[in-house]
Amino acid sequence: MMLETEVFRLEPGITVLACAGRFTLGTRLKETESVADSLIAEGARKLVLDLTHTETVDSAGLGVIMHMSAQIEQVGGKFRICGANERVRNLLNVTHTDTLLPHDDDLESCVQKLGDPA
Numbered sequence: 001m002m003l004e005t006e007v008f009r010l011e012p013g014i015t016v017l018a019c020a021g022r023f024t025l026g027t028r029l030k031e032t033e034s035v036a037d038s039l040i041a042e043g044a045r046k047l048v049l050d051l052t053h054t055e056t057v058d059s060a061g062l063g064v065i066m067h068m069s070a071q072i073e074q075v076g077g078k079f080r081i082c083g084a085n086e087r088v089r090n091l092l093n094v095t096h097t098d099t100l101l102p103h104d105d106d107l108e109s110c111v112q113k114l115g116d117p118a
Helices: 028-039 059-074 085-092 105-116
Strands: 004-010 012-022 046-057 079-080
Touching: 004 028, 012 028, 012 059, 012 105, 028 046, 028 059, 046 059, 046 085, 046 105, 059 079, 079 105
Parallel strands: 012 046, 046 079
Antiparallel strands: 004 012
16 A cells, blocks of 8 residues: 555644555655655644554655654654554564654554643
């Protein structure tokens, strides 16, 4: 399944990039990276990558996720992942990126943590 993305904004100032399909090389991954870069350039400072409907992530996809995280942190923003399935969580664990990429089970938890002033 090709990667599909949707952007929506929540209060307070939280931008969600929701992805469905395969977060892998050759599935519009570059377009998704460009969308994230544009959102950050336009002022997004709290970015959630919603992987609830994402089947799998490969090394190229993980590279894009790390890029998103680094870009938002460079401008003083916050980045979180939500809804990663067992396969994706395993990838984060095996690559030791689970400690670098904050993640939550669902969007509601993510939004709550991003909304906290701490």
